[in-house]
Amino acid sequence: MSDRTDLLADAAIHVVATHGMRGLTHRAVDARAGVPQGSTSAYFRTRKALVEGLVRRLADVETADIDATRLTSQTSDGPPDLDRVAAGVAALLDHWLGAGRDRSLARFACLLEATHHPELRTILAYGDRPRAQARELVAALGSTDPERDGHDLVSFVDGLLFYRLAGGGAAHAPAPGTPESLAELHRAALAALTGVLARRSPAR
Amino acid sequence: MSDRTDLLADAAIHVVATHGMRGLTHRAVDARAGVPQGSTSAYFRTRKALVEGLVRRLADVETADIDATRLTSQTSDGPPDLDRVAAGVAALLDHWLGAGRDRSLARFACLLEATHHPELRTILAYGDRPRAQARELVAALGSTDPERDGHDLVSFVDGLLFYRLAGGGAAHAPAPGTPESLAELHRAALAALTGVLARRSPAR
DNA sequence: ACAGCGATACTACAGCTGTAGAAGGAAGGG
């Protein structure tokens, strides 16, 4: 994929994050990317192609993000520890809420879209990386059924993310990037992990 | 609100569920509702009004749903029991995945939309009923901080719902309405409750 | 220098969408 393609796809992600799928038009992307009108239309001849390009880019960037955050082997000395894992999850969540906010919003929008466009779904699975990591994580923490527990963990974490992005009031939502946010997310992540792993040990 | 308005709003909900926010046009609603072209445009003069009508209807119907499912005092004899509460949550989830699927999808789409339209957010809070119930629930189960725990519970449950509607593969997803589905959801709900309440008792 | 070529930029146009206003028609009061 060329340089221009990525630039446009990134602009498209921002457009979706700020104006929703409805706002995603060739011209809006041109405007956002600061390129002459018609460029997006030239690179992505149809709207379907544009959406697919956007999703593909999303998958690329977020997969890299996830890989960069080695949750388990982070400072690989010592045995896996619930608290440390929760801190890792919290850091990732904080990133998705702060710097990665646009991408998170775009991702949720695309997931919804994927409901009636199965081909998007497979791209948005991110090569199974999130779930693989979740499995790895719960397995390391002693899960008796990593497949199921990993699945649950991902769903809880995504729920947390969605809820803070678009759901509840701002009651329990300190600004991302701050220590308070990290502490809050750490607590919530711990709750998620605890619930998921409850059938192994009665938790701390 | 008149009879016609509700009919149109319901059609709009279905349109959003099947074609996304992007597919929500006056004419698409006309078609879906089986009314002559122009009707929707007459009842909801602008698109903004249409979306607001849709959201208001969503709030009405779903609030009724929630109120109908008295999770706590359901067969109010006996003390509140984690397992029984989980069963109640599972029943609600199953309803949202099955009969209420369209409404759930529309709700998520609107929540995303509400990110840049705050006035929708307040309507979609459903008069705080879901969170109030969650608070009530965790309080009855002995939470030391019902506000926070209720918040977490709602986010976990919504995550579960989103994930099964639009997220993961069909691995752990039996058809709604079946006993398997209820059992699966019961298990997941129990995990959510356990995690949220972990700091009170080390759970069953 | 220049022909060829790929990448980029521009333009055209058909169809869709949002919106408003006019026309038609049933219900109720006098």
Place this chain on the structure above:
DNA sequence: CCCTTCCTTCTACAGCTGTAGTATCGCTGT
């Protein structure tokens, strides 16, 4: 019986969107 009033249906139209075709530019190798 007719007039008024409200509800419903129809029509018009401006602007936006998706798409494809044409023009322009800059580089490459010869």
